[in-house]
Amino acid sequence: xxxxRRFVQGTxxxxxxxxxxxxxxxxxYWRAITLDEFLLEQERPGFxxxxxxxxxxxxxxxxxxxxxVDRFRTDxxxxxxxxxxxxxxxxxxxxQLIETALxxxxxxxxxxxxxxTESSKEANIRLFEEFGFERVxxxxxxxxxxxxxxxxxxxxxxxxxxxxxLDAEEDxxxxxxxxxxxxxxxxxxxxxxxxxxRFYLLNNPVLRQRGFFFAVLNGEAVGYVGVGVDEExxxxxxxxxxxxxxxxVLKPYRTAGVGTSLMxxxxxxxxxxxxxxxxxxxxxxxxxxxxxxxxxVGFGVKKKDLIFQRSL
Numbered sequence: 001x002x003x004x005r006r007f008v009q010g011t012x013x014x015x016x017x018x019x020x021x022x023x024x025x026x027x028x029y030w031r032a033i034t035l036d037e038f039l040l041e042q043e044r045p046g047f048x049x050x051x052x053x054x055x056x057x058x059x060x061x062x063x064x065x066x067x068x069v070d071r072f073r074t075d076x077x078x079x080x081x082x083x084x085x086x087x088x089x090x091x092x093x094x095x096q097l098i099e100t101a102l103x104x105x106x107x108x109x110x111x112x113x114x115x116x117t118e119s120s121k122e123a124n125i126r127l128f129e130e131f132g133f134e135r136v137x138x139x140x141x142x143x144x145x146x147x148x149x150x151x152x153x154x155x156x157x158x159x160x161x162x163x164x165x166l167d168a169e170e171d172x173x174x175x176x177x178x179x180x181x182x183x184x185x186x187x188x189x190x191x192x193x194x195x196x197x198r199f200y201l202l203n204n205p206v207l208r209q210r211g212f213f214f215a216v217l218n219g220e221a222v223g224y225v226g227v228g229v230d231e232e233x234x235x236x237x238x239x240x241x242x243x244x245x246x247x248x249v250l251k252p253y254r255t256a257g258v259g260t261s262l263m264x265x266x267x268x269x270x271x272x273x274x275x276x277x278x279x280x281x282x283x284x285x286x287x288x289x290x291x292x293x294x295x296x297v298g299f300g301v302k303k304k305d306l307i308f309q310r311s312l
Contacts, residue, residue: 002062002092004100007052013038015054019064023083027118029141029279029303031233037205045195046071051104055084055093062088065097067104073190076111078312094124098131106312113312114188119304133308137187138284140291142299143241146271146278151264153296156217156257161265164201164212164224172198175212178224182248185287206230207245209273215249215262223249225262227269234275242270244280249288259293267297 007016017038024030042049051067063084070077080101084093098115105113115133117124165171176197183189192200204210207228215223226245234240244266249259270278280299282290 002055002057002096004053004055004096007054007064009049012052012054015061016052016064019054019061019085020083022085023064026086028237031230031236033206034232040203040205043199043203045193045199051101051108053097053100053104055097055100057088057091057093060088061085062091063093063097065101067101067108069105069108069110070190072193072196075190076109077188078105078108078110078113080105080113080115082115090123094127098127102131102312111312112309114307114309116305116307119306125306128308131310133310135306136309137307139305139307140282140284140301141279141303141305142282142291142294143277143279143302144298144300146267146276148298149264149267149271150296150298153260154257155261155264158217159258159261160216161213161261162216164214166201166212171214172201174214174221175201175224178214178221178250179246179248181250182223185251187283187285204228206232207243209242210245211269213262213265213269215258217253217256217258222253223247223258223262225266227266229270229273229275239277240275241277241279242273242275244270244278247280247290254288259288259290260297263293263297 013035017033017035021032048069048071051069053065054061055063063082065082068079068081080098082094082097102113115128164175173194176192176194179197180191201212208231209229212226213224214221225247227242228245229242247259247262267278280294282294284291
């Protein structure tokens with residue numbers, strides 16, 4: 001018998017984490033998340049503690065779903081994030097999780113729901129379509145070997161790169177402003193609060209080796225980039241991969257080679273940390289044509305994620 005119950009904060013974290021890690025265990029770019037990492041993520045400003053459910057099949061945890069509401073959004077958009085234990089899939093678990101999440105989002109006043117899945121997971125795609133979701137976006141995970149990094153591909157020779165001083169409030173505020181300016185035309189954008197930006201810069205439960213940098217042109221910061229290394233992922237997967245976590249350039253400077261300079265600097269930083277490869281995520285329909293920049297320096301697509309949406 002399949003039962004779905006609400007998540008009990010302070011009790012169910014290990015259960016949730018067990019299902020989450022089981023759901024992703026065959027995903028190449030996932031590694032097991034620890035309880036400490038999971039708890040730190042929930043300290044994010046505005047994190048939604050409500051809307052979480054656990055599905056149990058004959059008393060055994062079988063699936064989880066979070067009907068997630070971004071407390072800082074004002075457009076009525078909610079999110080469905082679910083996972084199921086692989087051995088218990090195809091027994092109605094995912095269907096009941098989605099039904100529960102949609103009902104929860106509607107009860108909380110949301111007017112639309114978004115969900116995502118990898119393009120290779122055809123069962124999830126069919127399930128979303130049965131529930132009336134339509135595909136609205138495609139994201140790519142791109143990767144490269146750092147030995148293949150290309151130089152002389154249009155970088156701006158007048159740009160200087162300096163570290164973001166994480167102990168300087170003016171740099172945190174500058175990063176916050178640049179990030180909001182650079183991404184305000186992007187899919188699903190809503191302004192980050194300064195508190196969110198500060199938390200993002202100072203706290204990351206997964207990426208221990210991190211760095212953030214400004215691109216400076218004519219004395220003004222016009223772009224930024226962040227890099228990080230998940231040491232535990234590399235240990236579990238026996239690899240040496242770093243990540244370009246974020247990159248943005250102010251609109252007037254996007255054809256001036258600033259992004260190329262930032263990207264090449266980021267790759268050098270990752271290389272200097274002893275890594276041999278790099279990954280990043282990108283919206284395929286990014287208005288800045290970012291995929292072209294990444295391909296130019298040596299990245300190629302590794303996998304695709306699909307974003308689905310429906311009205312409530």
